[in-house]
Amino acid sequence: MAQRVVLHVGTMKSGTSFLQNVLGENKALLAERGVLFPGRRWRRQVRAVKELIAHGGPGQPPMPADGPWQQLVDEIRAWPGTAVVSMEYLAPRDEGQIQRIRKAFPQSRVEAVVTCRDLGRNVPAMWLESVQNGGTTAWPDFVAALGDRKDESAVASRFWRHQDVPTIAARWAKGLQRGAVSLVTVPPPGAPDDLLWRRFAEVLGISAEGTRLDVRSNPSIDLPSALLLLELNRHLRPDGRGELPPFYDRQVKHQLAKRGLSLRAGGGQRLGYDDPWARAQGEEQVTRLRKGRHRVVGDLDELRPRPVPGLQPADLPTEDVLAAAIDALGIALDRWARVRAGQDEGDQE
Known part of the structure; x- marks a missing residue:
């Protein structure tokens, strides 16, 4: 039975993809240091958590x-040391589900790690992510909805379910043993590239040295690409509520956006x-987290929002969106040609 089960529960857009890829690419080294990252691939953890949420x-x-x-x-039960599971869907679990997780490991100390980033960076990041998931809400409407937690469009409820760090941390602290919740703050821009991993490794109780960190990241799309996808989503879902086509997740979200538009040469605007509202919310979160007295690896002051440079959609030249559309067409044609070639060689993709 594992002595410790460390659940990295998120939050979304807080370096989770980077950490998951580091953990996955360094499984053998971590095992030598007494840490299990279970599942042959991280996707096994995703399927396991989804099943936990939907059953029982x-x-x-x-x-x-x-x-x-x-x-x-x-x-995990067969491992003698520390096991770490990383899945953002765990963050908003209720007390009943937290207890079910804890009871699955009766002889282990179950801990939760909440990675968190300031709202100044996370508000735009969450909108960009929503657009890559078929969202049809314009940026100004998205921002306006966040202050209304009873918003009928569910924009705010979805956002705060994954970004209300004090509530998430308090809920997990209530469901676990005393002192079992750690907050890991995401360093500000300009910090050393390995600092987030070093903080996470500190929670695991292992050395961060010698770890391969040149892993695939989850880069954000630029503003022209986001506006292009927004229009595509509205074309595919004219009422904003209909089901997305079956091909959307694989072909649009992953192939076109995450593996294509996010890598546009030089990037766009x-x-x-x-936003004063975000700064006020950030101050409130810092105050609430200090009162929670959770273990902090990093600095809660890093959760105070700072201005994020860039343009607003209304200020973006139409030509920039057209350029993104041309790039998207090229990406789609290249993908189509490679699939056709694979099929000719017996690839049934």
Whole structure:
């Protein structure tokens, strides 16, 4: 049975993809240092957490006896040291689900790590992410909705479910043993590239030295690409609520956006953000987190929003969006040609 089960629960857009890739690319080195990153691939953890969320609770179907979650639990139970699971979907779990997780490891100390980044960077990052997931809400409407937690469009509820760091940390602290929650703050721009990993490794109780950090990141798309995708989403979902086409997740989100437009040569104009409301919310979060007395690796002052340089959509020349559209067409044609060539060689993708 693992002595410690460390759950990296998010939050979204707080360096989670980077840390997940570092953990996955250094599995063997971590194992030598007593840390298990379970699952042959990180996707196994994603499937396990999704199954945990959808099964076993009130009104839900029973948890499969040999499904992805139980397989993950069995692998962790067989490990003698520390096991770490990293999945952002864990952040908004309620107290009942937290208890179910804790009971799955009765002889282990279960801990939660909340990585967190300032709202100044996370508000635009969450909008950009929403557009890559089929969202049809314009940037000004997105920003305006965040102050209304009863917003009928659910923009605010989705945002705060993953970005209300004090509430997330307090809920996990209530469900776990005393002192079992650690906050890891994301360093500000200009900090050393390895600093976030060093902070996370400190929580794990291992040396950060010798770890391969040249892993695939999750770069953000630029503002022209975001506006292009916004119009595409509105074309695919004219009412803003319909189902996305089956191809969207793989072909638009991953192939076109994350592996294509995010890598545009030189990048385009970035989305800027500087809002007194965000600064006030950031101050409130810092105050609440200090009162929570959680372990902090980093500095809570880093959660105070600073201006993010860039343009607003209304100030962006139409030519920039057209350039993004031309790049997108080239990416799609290249992808189509490679798939066709693969099919000719027997690839049934």
